[in-house]
Amino acid sequence: MRSDISQDVLRAGHAACPGCAYPMGMRMVLKTLGLRTVVVVVPSCAAIIAGPFPNTSLGVPSFHSAFEIAAPTAAGISAALKRQGVDDVTVLAFAGDGGTFDIGLQALSGAADRNEDFIYVCLDNEGYMNTGVQVSSSTPQYSWTGTTPSGNTRHKKQIMEIMAAHRIPYAATASIAFPEDLMAKVEKAKGMRGTRFIHLLAPCVTGWKIAPDEAPLVSRLSVESNVFPLYEIFDGLRYEINHQPKRIPVERYLVLQGRFSHISAEQTEAIQTETDRAWAELCSREMRSRQLYEGSKGTAARVSGD
Amino acid sequence: MSYHTFLDPELIIPISRLSTEAFKTGSWSRNRPVFEEKNSPCRVGCPNANNIATAMYMASKGDYDGALAAFLEESPLPSVCGRVCNHACQSKCNRGDHDGSVQIRAMERAASDFGSARPEMLTDAGKGLPVAVIGSGPAGLAAAYHLARMGHPVRLIEARERLGGLLTWGIPGYRLPEEILNRDLKRILSLDIEAVTNRPVDRAGLDQLLGSHRAVLLATGTWAPTPMGIPGEELGGVCPGLDFLLNDALQAQVKGRRVIVIGGGNTAIDAARVAVRNGAAKVDILYRPDLEALPDSDDEVREAEEEGVHRTAAHPVEFVGEQGRVSAVLCKEIERADGIDCCRSKAAPDEFSCDLVITAIGQSLGASSLYSELDMDRGRIAADRQGRTVRTGLYIAGDAGSLRATVVEAMASGKRAAVAIHHDLTGKTDSVSDAFAGGRETFSLHELFRPGPIRDPNVTAEINRYSYLTAVATQPQSAPNLDANLRVSGFQEVAGGLDEGGAEAEAGRCFYCGTCIGCDLCATFCPEVSMGQTNGKTAYEADPDHCKGCGACASVCVRGVVTMGDEL
Ligand SMILES: Cc1cc2nc3c(=O)[nH]c(=O)nc-3n(C[C@H](O)[C@H](O)[C@H](O)COP(=O)(O)OP(=O)(O)OC[C@H]3O[C@@H](n4cnc5c(N)ncnc54)[C@H](O)[C@@H]3O)c2cc1C
Ligand SMILES: Cc1ncc(C[n+]2csc(CCOP(=O)(O)OP(=O)(O)O)c2C)c(N)n1
Ligand code: SF4
Ligand SMILES: [Mg+2]
Numbered sequence: 001m002r003s004d005i006s007q008d009v010l011r012a013g014h015a016a017c018p019g020c021a022y023p024m025g026m027r028m029v030l031k032t033l034g035l036r037t038v039v040v041v042v043p044s045c046a047a048i049i050a051g052p053f054p055n056t057s058l059g060v061p062s063f064h065s066a067f068e069i070a071a072p073t074a075a076g077i078s079a080a081l082k083r084q085g086v087d088d089v090t091v092l093a094f095a096g097d098g099g100t101f102d103i104g105l106q107a108l109s110g111a112a113d114r115n116e117d118f119i120y121v122c123l124d125n126e127g128y129m130n131t132g133v134q135v136s137s138s139t140p141q142y143s144w145t146g147t148t149p150s151g152n153t154r155h156k157k158q159i160m161e162i163m164a165a166h167r168i169p170y171a172a173t174a175s176i177a178f179p180e181d182l183m184a185k186v187e188k189a190k191g192m193r194g195t196r197f198i199h200l201l202a203p204c205v206t207g208w209k210i211a212p213d214e215a216p217l218v219s220r221l222s223v224e225s226n227v228f229p230l231y232e233i234f235d236g237l238r239y240e241i242n243h244q245p246k247r248i249p250v251e252r253y254l255v256l257q258g259r260f261s262h263i264s265a266e267q268t269e270a271i272q273t274e275t276d277r278a279w280a281e282l283c284s285r286e287m288r289s290r291q292l293y294e295g296s297k298g299t300a301a302r303v304s305g306d
Numbered sequence: 307m308s309y310h311t312f313l314d315p316e317l318i319i320p321i322s323r324l325s326t327e328a329f330k331t332g333s334w335s336r337n338r339p340v341f342e343e344k345n346s347p348c349r350v351g352c353p354n355a356n357n358i359a360t361a362m363y364m365a366s367k368g369d370y371d372g373a374l375a376a377f378l379e380e381s382p383l384p385s386v387c388g389r390v391c392n393h394a395c396q397s398k399c400n401r402g403d404h405d406g407s408v409q410i411r412a413m414e415r416a417a418s419d420f421g422s423a424r425p426e427m428l429t430d431a432g433k434g435l436p437v438a439v440i441g442s443g444p445a446g447l448a449a450a451y452h453l454a455r456m457g458h459p460v461r462l463i464e465a466r467e468r469l470g471g472l473l474t475w476g477i478p479g480y481r482l483p484e485e486i487l488n489r490d491l492k493r494i495l496s497l498d499i500e501a502v503t504n505r506p507v508d509r510a511g512l513d514q515l516l517g518s519h520r521a522v523l524l525a526t527g528t529w530a531p532t533p534m535g536i537p538g539e540e541l542g543g544v545c546p547g548l549d550f551l552l553n554d555a556l557q558a559q560v561k562g563r564r565v566i567v568i569g570g571g572n573t574a575i576d577a578a579r580v581a582v583r584n585g586a587a588k589v590d591i592l593y594r595p596d597l598e599a600l601p602d603s604d605d606e607v608r609e610a611e612e613e614g615v616h617r618t619a620a621h622p623v624e625f626v627g628e629q630g631r632v633s634a635v636l637c638k639e640i641e642r643a644d645g646i647d648c649c650r651s652k653a654a655p656d657e658f659s660c661d662l663v664i665t666a667i668g669q670s671l672g673a674s675s676l677y678s679e680l681d682m683d684r685g686r687i688a689a690d691r692q693g694r695t696v697r698t699g700l701y702i703a704g705d706a707g708s709l710r711a712t713v714v715e716a717m718a719s720g721k722r723a724a725v726a727i728h729h730d731l732t733g734k735t736d737s738v739s740d741a742f743a744g745g746r747e748t749f750s751l752h753e754l755f756r757p758g759p760i761r762d763p764n765v766t767a768e769i770n771r772y773s774y775l776t777a778v779a780t781q782p783q784s785a786p787n788l789d790a791n792l793r794v795s796g797f798q799e800v801a802g803g804l805d806e807g808g809a810e811a812e813a814g815r816c817f818y819c820g821t822c823i824g825c826d827l828c829a830t831f832c833p834e835v836s837m838g839q840t841n842g843k844t845a846y847e848a849d850p851d852h853c854k855g856c857g858a859c860a861s862v863c864v865r866g867v868v869t870m871g872d873e874l
Contacts, residue, residue, distance in 0.1 A: 005829070005835055005838045008835050010835055011325050011326050011327050011835060012326070012327050012331070012834050012835045012836055012849065012851070012852035013325065013326035013327040013328060013329035013330070013331055013851075013852055014326045014329075014331070014834075015326075015329070015331070016833060018334060018335070018833075018854035018855060018856035019833065019854075019856035019857065019858055020833055020856075021833070022833070023833035023834070023835075024831055024832075024833045024858070027833070027835060028830070051322060051326045053320050053322050054320070054321075054322045054323060054324050055322055055324045055325060055326045055328060055329070056322040056323075056324070056325065056326060057325070057326040059325075176831070179830050179831075205856075211857075212855075212856040212857055212858070213856055213857030213858050213860065213861040213870075214861065215858060216772065216831055216858060216861055216862050217771055217772050217775065217861060220772065220775050220776065221775065224775060246775075246779075248775075
């Protein structure tokens, strides 16, 4: 996994908070895609990291679009490139969870419905962090945010199920704590056509109230506790779990984060129960889909309209 | 107007053409990562400071030559220690509480079984400065080996007909086969060492050697028995453990007899197992829990018990006899002061009848004119911590100068004495104490001769939460022992060795604490694209212009090499 800095596409000097997981993830994604890439960013911490005019940290052509339209912007650029006969450039959209789960959901759904040709990486820090930590539909239950001072009452929206329902060729969860897995998924997505979606959990040091050096640890725990399992969905149907977790109690994940410091033992128990349920369901989906779709090798079930 | 100019995007939207690298975000940081390789806890735990982490890393890649070379940096006897060392290193392993210590001793054996390597020369500064070493046990062998590596012509003088000291004459072949010991001996003798056997050195000989050589090392061991000091010890059929192990005729006498061995250590257990192999009808060990340390490794006790040896906690007070031959051992009731002994002991009857008694309660220096002008300390020859005696030019190493009677301690003291001699003869005295690990006697010779600054011996690598979280729990690898029924009929090696695959897997369990293996995690995780190796250097360094001091790099360094430095 030797990381040669000269091969990096992301540049230093950006304005992310110290220890932020965004640039860790963006770095790994961009490095895998390489220089033949066009990036779309929308308002989010990713747009901050991309840099203030006239400076940029993205070492490839990039486009700042509006909050809700990361997907259609990427679709448009991708179509325009094809129109010009350029077919070796990957179009990548970076959007936050607010821009994906909430305000960008309709636009993303439309693009996915048409199976437009781009990779969409949702950098999920479970809240509107850039604007000072407000709740989003990705914020987990019981979590503190500025707008849920006594804990979020809603559940985290299941974006992977929504994306799977579009039957796009590829959707995957990924974590910065598993760089090899993340980069392999990006590489795999790069080799496909159509709408490819990567749900990348990226802890926010400020919003999650963790120490600046804890993003890798907390990310790792999110996977090992099953709160955020690593898996892929091919064609919206065939599930594949990529990492057998250590099944560490969720409490060890939660106690590290100040945003959960107020929760009760019952709430911790409830999170554990829900985590176990979701894991069991994921496992059974994987098993069921393996029986049903054995042999289908992740080729697009539907081909792009054009 | 052409189509192209009409659509020039720069006319309608701003385009960033400069890099954010212009922003020196390094000014945000309060501290910076520090790359510093450190001692692993096992290395500090090893009295000989073996470079275990490097050896494990080599072995994990299937490079047994490299693994063996790493052991040879500090030790001339990896084949021996891979079998009989009491492996103090293993109890310090950071994996111990996680899923079981890395089986370092088994790995040392694997390195010596599968690898081949030549000892590395350290300097030729010892050229023309001859040294004589008296005694060829582990202490003398180690001293000769290291002195030769520092360029000294070495004369190794042994009283008995073969080299090896207690490795040859004491430790039986079922634990240390002769051909295995020979493997190490051959490697040692490939250096500039003139070995002379059948040459007991007396006082006149010593004085002569001190005249003909620039320094002389006494590594003569402790071969005199320690008497029990109880009535009846002079009876026929009572013999000291080492005499028994040395003497085939004595061993032949046990056939069909009831044998009692008194003592708790290696000699007692080995005497009992040798008695079993010579056809004794019954072998009992009586150990005195209040006086004897239990043997360092439980394995040996277990193996002896599997072979039919019984152990009983008892305190012998008298040997009783009939017609001048021992017939029973009388014991007093033992005080069970500490809990550990109670669990092991069966209720001890007062009288154990027997045909033969082997006493093995420890060795003594014995009287010799060699030592007459030297100071004594608790029955051993007194010296400074590097083995300098009161007599100029005369040094001491091994059991003769220490109560810690193990192969590795003897070997380590031989190394310390070798360096003392080298430094005294070459007039170099600096930096020795710097190379002592952990403020103890543990001493890395390789570190002393490695170019560059000496690794801080008092700093042990500390691993972190991420280390354990990312480590997949795996059971230590093991190899089966020879079946107990087969063992007792001969002197075949009891302990099985790992096969190459098993050894590779076992080495892969190591964290390589304190040793950078270039895993690159620190660089991979740096959100500032600032951590990396510069100009082909192996060390990782943060770019001070952009490192924000977040500590992510240190948090993922599972070996404790990268840590965060003090506030700037
Ligand atoms: C039965 C037994 C089992 C043991 N098992 C273990 C074990 O499993 N693990 C472990 O770590 N330790 C074990 N030990 C202890 C270990 O063997 C000793 O601590 C170690 O060998 C001491 O090394 P040394 O070099 O000081 O002396 P020795 O090994 O005793 O060697 C001294 C040498 O000096 C020679 N010599 C003495 N006087 C003269 C002279 N005047 N001229 C020339 N040569 C002379 C002797 O012949 C001998 O060869 C065991 C000991 C015994 C007796
Ligand atoms: C249409 C629109 N509404 C609101 C905003 C203000 N705004 C900018 S970033 C942001 C939060 C984005 O949250 P998320 O997408 O989760 O990204 P994060 O900041 O957490 O990286 C908001 C609300 C905007 N730029 N555009
Ligand atoms: S991860 Fe990068 S920014 Fe953070 S302390 Fe290490 S070198 Fe500095
Ligand atoms: Mg967000």
